[in-house]
Amino acid sequence: MPVADFDVVLGLEVHAQLLTRSKIFCGCPTTFGAAPNAHTCPVCLALPGALPWLNREVVELAVRTGLALGCEIQPVSVFARKNYFYPDLPKGYQISQYERPICLGGAVEFTVGGEERRVRLTRIHMEEDAGKNLHDVAPDGSSGVDLNRAGVPLLEIVSEPELRSVDEAVEYLKALRAVLVALEVNDGNLEEGSFRCDANVSVKPRGRERLGQRCEIKNMNSFRFLRQAVEFEVRRQVEVIESGGKVEQETRLFDPDRGETRAMRSKEEAHDYRYFPEPDLPPVRVEPGLIAAARGALPELPRARARRYRERLGLPAADAALIGSDPEVARFFDAAVAAGGQGAEAARRIANWLNGDVARLANESGLPPRAWKLTPGALAELVGLIEAGTVGGPGAKQALEECFRTGASPAAVVREKGLSQVSDASAVEAVVERVLAASPAEVERYRAGNAKLLGFFVGQVMKEMKGKGNPALVNAAVKKKLGGP
Amino acid sequence: MSAEILGLDLRALSGELAARRLSSREATEAALSRIEATDGRVGAFLRVTAEGARADAAAADERAARGARRGPLDGIPLAVKDLFLTEGVETTAGSRILEGYRPPYDATAVARLRAAGAVLLGKLNLDEFAMGSSNENSAFKPCRNPWDLGRTPGGSSGGSAAAVAARQAWGTLGTDTGGSIREPASFCGVVGVKPTYGRVSRYGVVAFASSLDQVGPLARTVGDAALLLQAIAGHDERDMTSSTLPVGDYLARLEEGAAGLRIGVPREWFGGGLEPGVEARVREALARYQALGARLVEISLPHSRYAIAAYYLIAPAEASSNLARYDGVRYGLRAPARGLREMYGETRARGFGPEPKRRIMLGTYALSAGYYDAYYLRAQKVRTLIRRDFDRAFEACDVVAGPVAPTVAFRLGEKLSDPLQMYLADVFTISANLAALPGLSVPCGLHPVERVPVGLQLVGRPFDEATLLRAARALEREQGPLPAAPEA
Numbered sequence: 001m002p003v004a005d006f007d008v009v010l011g012l013e014v015h016a017q018l019l020t021r022s023k024i025f026c027g028c029p030t031t032f033g034a035a036p037n038a039h040t041c042p043v044c045l046a047l048p049g050a051l052p053w054l055n056r057e058v059v060e061l062a063v064r065t066g067l068a069l070g071c072e073i074q075p076v077s078v079f080a081r082k083n084y085f086y087p088d089l090p091k092g093y094q095i096s097q098y099e100r101p102i103c104l105g106g107a108v109e110f111t112v113g114g115e116e117r118r119v120r121l122t123r124i125h126m127e128e129d130a131g132k133n134l135h136d137v138a139p140d141g142s143s144g145v146d147l148n149r150a151g152v153p154l155l156e157i158v159s160e161p162e163l164r165s166v167d168e169a170v171e172y173l174k175a176l177r178a179v180l181v182a183l184e185v186n187d188g189n190l191e192e193g194s195f196r197c198d199a200n201v202s203v204k205p206r207g208r209e210r211l212g213q214r215c216e217i218k219n220m221n222s223f224r225f226l227r228q229a230v231e232f233e234v235r236r237q238v239e240v241i242e243s244g245g246k247v248e249q250e251t252r253l254f255d256p257d258r259g260e261t262r263a264m265r266s267k268e269e270a271h272d273y274r275y276f277p278e279p280d281l282p283p284v285r286v287e288p289g290l291i292a293a294a295r296g297a298l299p300e301l302p303r304a305r306a307r308r309y310r311e312r313l314g315l316p317a318a319d320a321a322l323i324g325s326d327p328e329v330a331r332f333f334d335a336a337v338a339a340g341g342q343g344a345e346a347a348r349r350i351a352n353w354l355n356g357d358v359a360r361l362a363n364e365s366g367l368p369p370r371a372w373k374l375t376p377g378a379l380a381e382l383v384g385l386i387e388a389g390t391v392g393g394p395g396a397k398q399a400l401e402e403c404f405r406t407g408a409s410p411a412a413v414v415r416e417k418g419l420s421q422v423s424d425a426s427a428v429e430a431v432v433e434r435v436l437a438a439s440p441a442e443v444e445r446y447r448a449g450n451a452k453l454l455g456f457f458v459g460q461v462m463k464e465m466k467g468k469g470n471p472a473l474v475n476a477a478v479k480k481k482l483g484g485p
Numbered sequence: 486m487s488a489e490i491l492g493l494d495l496r497a498l499s500g501e502l503a504a505r506r507l508s509s510r511e512a513t514e515a516a517l518s519r520i521e522a523t524d525g526r527v528g529a530f531l532r533v534t535a536e537g538a539r540a541d542a543a544a545a546d547e548r549a550a551r552g553a554r555r556g557p558l559d560g561i562p563l564a565v566k567d568l569f570l571t572e573g574v575e576t577t578a579g580s581r582i583l584e585g586y587r588p589p590y591d592a593t594a595v596a597r598l599r600a601a602g603a604v605l606l607g608k609l610n611l612d613e614f615a616m617g618s619s620n621e622n623s624a625f626k627p628c629r630n631p632w633d634l635g636r637t638p639g640g641s642s643g644g645s646a647a648a649v650a651a652r653q654a655w656g657t658l659g660t661d662t663g664g665s666i667r668e669p670a671s672f673c674g675v676v677g678v679k680p681t682y683g684r685v686s687r688y689g690v691v692a693f694a695s696s697l698d699q700v701g702p703l704a705r706t707v708g709d710a711a712l713l714l715q716a717i718a719g720h721d722e723r724d725m726t727s728s729t730l731p732v733g734d735y736l737a738r739l740e741e742g743a744a745g746l747r748i749g750v751p752r753e754w755f756g757g758g759l760e761p762g763v764e765a766r767v768r769e770a771l772a773r774y775q776a777l778g779a780r781l782v783e784i785s786l787p788h789s790r791y792a793i794a795a796y797y798l799i800a801p802a803e804a805s806s807n808l809a810r811y812d813g814v815r816y817g818l819r820a821p822a823r824g825l826r827e828m829y830g831e832t833r834a835r836g837f838g839p840e841p842k843r844r845i846m847l848g849t850y851a852l853s854a855g856y857y858d859a860y861y862l863r864a865q866k867v868r869t870l871i872r873r874d875f876d877r878a879f880e881a882c883d884v885v886a887g888p889v890a891p892t893v894a895f896r897l898g899e900k901l902s903d904p905l906q907m908y909l910a911d912v913f914t915i916s917a918n919l920a921a922l923p924g925l926s927v928p929c930g931l932h933p934v935e936r937v938p939v940g941l942q943l944v945g946r947p948f949d950e951a952t953l954l955r956a957a958r959a960l961e962r963e964q965g966p967l968p969a970a971p972e973a
Contacts (some may be wrong), residue, residue, distance in 0.1 A: 042590055046810045048572045048583065049592055049689040053725050080807050083852070085829055092809020134855055145814060274852035276861055279696035279803055 003238050006203040009211055010169050010230065011161035014176060015154050016192040017129065018061045018184040023151035024128050024174045025052030025095065030153075034190070036134065044151035046090035051280050054079075058153040059284060061185045062102045062126050063294045065155060068183050068301055071106030071124060073291055077127075080276040082215040084271045087145050096156075098275045101125035102284065108159070109303060110175035111321075112168050119172055122158040126284075129154050147183035155185070161200060161211065166230045172222050173197060178302040178325040190221050197226060201233045203241070212237070215245040217261055219254045229254035231274070233261050305330055313337070313347040322355050328369040329354065335376030340383055349383045357397060373407030374400075382410040394467040395419035423470040425477065431469070432477045435460045446482055454478065490515040495655040495709035499557045505549060509560030512655075513604050516562040520606065520653045523973045528628040529638075529648040530579045531567050533607040534574055536564065541604040548602065553904035557769035560604030564654040566645045567608035568615055569595050569700075570689040578691040579613040579623045579641075582836025590670055592689025593724070594658055594700050594717040601716045606654055610644030613838045615665055615693040617641050617691065618910040622840045630672060631970035633939045636894040639669030639910075645703045646673035655711045656704040660690060662697045663796055664914025665888070667926040670703055670892035671940025674928045674967045676710045676957065677703040679914075681948045683728035685714075686721030692807040694800035695726075697918040706966075707927060707958040711735040714950065735952045743959035744778030746952075747751040749882030751786045754913055760892045762932045766939040767888045770929035773963050774886070775955075784878040784885065788870040789916045793908060795871070796915045798851045798864035801931070805848030808841060836905055838886035843904065872920040879946050884956050888913050889926045917944045927957040928967050938967060 026043035042050040053410055066073050071389050080098035103124035110117055131150035135143045157176065163169045175197055180186035188195050202214040206304040217233055232254075251270070252261040300308075306324030309315040315323070323333050333354055340346040358379065363370065382400060385391045391399060391414050399413045414420050422428060435457060436443050446453040459479045462469050490512055493501065501507040517535050524530050545560030554560070570588040577583045591599065598605070599736050601963055612622035619641025620628040631651040632637040638647040639771040642659030646669035649657055659666040661679035670677025678701045685700040694700060702713035718732045750771060755764065813819035813832035837845070851860040874951035878885060890910050900907040917924035926940035941960065944955035 045815060047570075047588065047590075047816070048578065048586070048691045048810070049588070049687075051688050051692075051724050051726075053723060083806050083809060085809065085812060086824065087590075087812075089816045090810060090815060092812060093806050272854045274806070274849065274854075274857075276802060276806070276852055276857070279694075279726075320671070 003235060005206050006234070006238050007206050007208070007259045008165055008234050009161050009204065009214075010163035010166075011200040011214075012159045012163065012172060013198045013200070014157040014173070015196040016157065016180055018058055018153040018155060018185055019187060020055060020061065020153055022055055023258055024058050024126070024153035025151055025367060026056050028151065032148075033442045034148055036144065037148060039148040040150070044090070044147055046092075046304045052095060052278075054284065055153065058126055059102070059286065060290065060294060061153075061183075062124065062155055063286060063291060064183055064298065065157075065180065065185050066103035066106065066124055067291070068179055068298055069103075069106040069108065069121060069157075069294050071121060071126070073102035073286055074100065074102055074104060076100065077102040077125075077284045077286070079281045079284070080275045081278050083274040086130070087143070088133050088150065089146070090131065090147060090150055094128060094130065095278055095281070096127035097125035100283075102286070108172055108176045108179070110171040112171040116224075117168060117171070119162045119168075122160055124155055124157050127156060129151070129152050134352045161202070161214070166227050166234075169199065169230060170227060173223065173226065174325070175303070182299055182302050182327045184299075184327070190223070195219060196221065199226065199230055199433060201230055201237070202247070203234055212241075213249050215247065215249065215261075216251045217254055218251065218264070225254060225256050228256075228259045229261055232259060236261065274483070279459060291353045299327065306314075309351075314344045315348060317350050319351045323351060330374050331371075332369045336379045339377040340380035346380070346383050348388065349386065350379060353379060353383065353400070357400055358404070361401065365404075372404065374404045375407070376389045378403050378407075378410055385410055385414060389423050389463055389470055390414065390420050392421040392468065395421060419468070422465055423473060425473055426468055428465075428473045428477045429481065431458075431461050431464050432481050435464060436481055443482065454482075457482070487515040487518060488884060491519055491652045494705045495561060496557070496706070496712060498655055499561060499712075502545075502549060502560045503554060503557075509542040509545040509562075509604060510539070510548070511540050512560065513562050513606075516606055516654060519651070523631075523651050523653060524636055525856050526629065527631055527647050527651050527973055528562070528611055528626050528652075529644040529651060529653060530607045531577065531579070531610050531623075531625055531644070532575060534605060534754070538604050538606050543617035545602050545604060550656050553598075555602040557712055558598065561602075561655050562606050563598060563656050563658070564606040564609050564645075565595055565598075565658040566611050566642050566660060568611060568660055568691045569658060570610075570691070571595055571605070571608065573842070574608065576608065576691070577625070578615070579611045579625065580836065580838065580841070581624045581818060582811045582832070583598055584689075586817050588689075590689060593721045595689065598658070599716045609642070609648055609657060612641035612643070612840065614691065614804070614841050615641040615660055615662055616697075616844055618664065618668055618803070618907050619895070619897070619900065620644065620669070621897065622838060624838050627897060630894045630937070631973035632674060634972050635893065635896055636937065637672065637897055638822070639672035639890075639894060641665040642670075642677070642703065643669050644693075646670050646675055646677065648969040649673065649675040649703050650707055652969065656702055656709055658700060658713070658717070659703050659744070660693075660698055660700050661914075661918065662693050662699075662800060663918050664911040666701045666703060667889050667914050667924055667940065667942060668910060670926040671889035671928075671938065674938030674940075674970065675703050675705060676707050676925065676927050676961075677701065678710050678714055678925040678950070679917065679923065680714060680718060680950055681728070681923040682918075683726050684717070684718050684732075684923070684948065684950065686724040686727045688721055688723040690880045694803040695807060696803060697796075697800055699918070707954055707961050708736065708739060710925070711739055712953045714857040718950075728948065730948055733948075735951055735954055736927045738951060738955050738961075739958050741955055742777060743774050743956055746779040746884065746956055746957070747882040748774050748776070748779050749782050749784040749878050749885040751784050751789065751885060751887055754788050754887035758891045758909065758912060759888055762934055763890070763892060763939050765887055765939055766930045766935060769962055770964075771886060773960060777959055777963060779956075782882045784882060786871070786874040786878060786916065788867060788874050789815075791867045792871060792919055793912055793913045795864040795867035795919060796911070797847065797908060798860045799868065799919075800843040801848030802851045802861050803848065805845045805852065808837070808845055811836060840904075868919045871916055875916075875920045875922060875944070881947075883952055885944040887942050889942040893935050893937045893939055894930045912941060922947055923950045923953055925953055925957055927960055929960065930964065931967070
């Protein structure tokens with residue numbers, strides 16, 4: 001049977017670093033980039049006698065996330081110790097949640113191939129991140145450990161095995177990431193590892209009920225790698241079954257250089273984590289008041305926002321989704337639309353500029369919206385200038401670049417750089433006359449029926465006017481002076 | 486002069502310091518000389534911090550001279566079990582794996598003693614990682630009982646009890662996970678208090694079994710112990726299991742006597758294993774209470790027979806996890822090795838003694854997949870039942886009284902080859918840890934034949950240390966002080 005005759009079943013486990021100022025069980029900062037072990041203390045170094053104390057902000061962010069994803073927030077949840085030895089795990093156990101996580105149920109909604117999908121969540125729990133082993137850092141070849149990241153708070157978000165294709169997995173992840181970013185609980189950065197994903201992959205002959213044996217795939221730090229890894233793994237499992245073999249339960253590591261997954265440890269080698277309730281931390285109690293406050297403070301979520309853009313502003317679905325998925329961009333967009341105030345047409349233009357040239361400039365500069373010099377008011381002003389015919393496409397583009405770089409007002413830039421388009425009919429006509437006079441042969445051929453030459457004359461006029469001619473006026477004047485073909 | 490100073494109990498010394506008839510320097514020098522003279526025999530101290538103590542004393546005297554004495558503990562020479570972290574002072578937990586380790590911070594209880602102006606004489610001997618009932622599991626040296634150097638001082642806070650009995654310090658801190666304050670207090674004829682779980686911060690105390698460990702004082706008198714407890718008790722934001730309940734005044738009603746108290750006597754504590762001489766002294770103490778106007782109430786703690794079994798699942802399980810951090814990566818011993826696994830294996834093989842190894846194995850097994858429900862979870866259920874026994878008992882009585890240990894101090898080496906016999910030394914004390922209740926040991930005379938101390942155990946309602954101390958004080962006042970330990 002070819003791959004197409006198999007059903008793919010995927011479940012995803014996402015580890016999202018929470019945007020708290022301090023670590024989950026101590027007061028050390030969570031910021032990146034410090035010298036190794038600069039952000040450590042007796043607690044996150046696991047010195048003898050040190051005890052964890054729970055950062056309440058972590059609970060608040062977990063509750064916020066759970067509410068946004070429709071989970072049942074558990075009034076009492078329990079931290080547990082997950083025991084294993086590794087140098088980046090200073091206590092010899094990770095404080096996590098096991099039998100009683102803070103959130104149960106919930107779902108992630110997304111669109112894939114035009115189809116609305118809703119994939120249920122099993123649970124969300126709170127835990128601490130580990131540190132990092134550094135190899136080949138010392139002259140003698142020994143390894144080091146950097147514990148700056150040890151104790152950074154994580155949410156683990158576990159889906160049911162309900163994803164049916166790699167496309168679904170990618171869209172699920174994008175939608176989940178957009179929610180977390182909108183909630184301001186996570187920065188959504190896959191490359192830097194603040195949003196990480198493991199996949200449970202299994203296949204079964206099409207239509208069969210019983211799930212196949214699953215493998216857990218680790219180390220996919222981009223959507224592209226997720227796609228490669230899952231596609232490879234599906235092929236691998238199908239080949240194993242096709243050749244009469246059995247897929248063994250194991251943990252596999254994705255190797256981005258070779259685009260394949262490799263066995264990391266088998267079921268027999270799997271750790272026995274010896275979970276038990278963490279005796280150093282009392283059960284976490286979430287009072288109804290905290291839930292109510294978190295519910296009241298929930299921001300508009302990406303899908304709701306995209307719906308609003310589609311339904312109220314008439315944005316095309318793709319534009320609406322793109323803007324809606326990033327809260328900072330959405331805030332910028334909302335402010336620009338409010339400043340413009342000229343209705344749906346202006347909103348569409350603002351969206352176009354935002355997803356087009358502004359996005360390009362932002363990309364090139366690497367600046368997030370909050371660091372842009374361009375203000376929402378300025379973008380609205382630029383769109384106003386376009387709608388009024390004061391500036392044409394090329395002039396507007398040039399003005400935008402200047403505004404993005406300097407923060408100047410578009411009207412001033414257009415004025416100072418002489419970017420306004422010539423909308424004076426008599427001035428345009430004078431140029432048209434000059435151009436026609438300079439190309440008698442082409443005029444002759446046009447009049448003989450070669451209508452395609454209209455574009456040539458318009459182009460010549462625009463060139464003569466250095467792109468500032470009002471395109472509608474130029475078109476009309478050329479046609480008028482040439483007379484019918 | 487020195488002998489006179491050493492003869493004073495803590496509160497008496499405090500009075501002398503307050504009146505400036507004595508200086509902290511004199512008291513500290515007396516203590517240091519006493520340690521010098523006796524500790525070669527006793528072995529209570531793993532480390533004497535003479536220089537630090539002299540500096541502490543000078544600072545205390547300077548405050549006294551300014552009229553800025555911080556309170557009753559200012560200038561009093563004390564010492565702490567080597568399980569408490571002390572900034573810049575080697576802290577070993579009695580284990581080779583931490584030999585040479587100098588912590589960068591003080592345990593909260595130590596910091597509170599320092600803040601109260603106490604003089605710290607040094608670090609006291611103990612069973613490795615507080616695992617033991619005789620102090621014989623110390624990786625460094627045995628500690629001996631000042632009443633009879635052939636006997637153990639009990640454990641695991643053996644050094645803490647022996648130092649008080651040998652008059653080397655006016656008070657000490659110990660920890661109690663299954664009886665580790667009360668049993669040595671009983672064996673050495675001193676007062677030892679295990680407060681309610683959560684009453685004293687565990688921050689900075691090397692963890693053995695986190696849900697059972699509790700810090701407490703040992704001292705010559707009930708009043709001295711009360712004073713020390715007063716200084717260290719109370720909420721600590723660094724220990725989330727420490728209680729936010731306000732700390733009562735442990736001295737205010739100390740002298741109010743036992744009249745009207747209902748004293749519960751658990752049927753199950755006077756069964757087969759109790760040595761007759763110990764039972765005789767305990768029963769005498771109960772009779773004294775009756776004479777003082779207390780009422781004896783027979784109670785039943787039916788589940789206490791499962792206490793040892795439950796304890797030896799829960800405590801090793803937690804210990805197996807708590808001791809995982811001693812891996813050679815960040816501090817303490819690191820055995821030379823070619824690779825990671827070898828480093829872990831060699832470091833832990835060389836660093837841990839037999840008892841921690843035994844408990845790590847027991848605990849790892851109890852938590853293993855497939856065994857968790859049958860062992861750890863079931864033991865936790867027993868724990869709940871034991872607590873319910875006490876809750877029911879406290880409907881009929883105010884404190885529970887009985888023996889601390891089935892025997893008096895046993896001989897060095899007597900139980901060393903039989904861990905189970907050693908574990909049974911804690912048969913009466915473990916219940917209070919499992920139920921998170923306060924308990925104490927107060928001397929109730931010498932064994933009629935063996936002429937070494939017997940302790941009476943009192944267990945109280947949660948956070949009702951005040952009643953416990955008052956009851957203990959009533960007995961202490963009635964029977965008078967024990968003679969000084971003869972062999973120190």
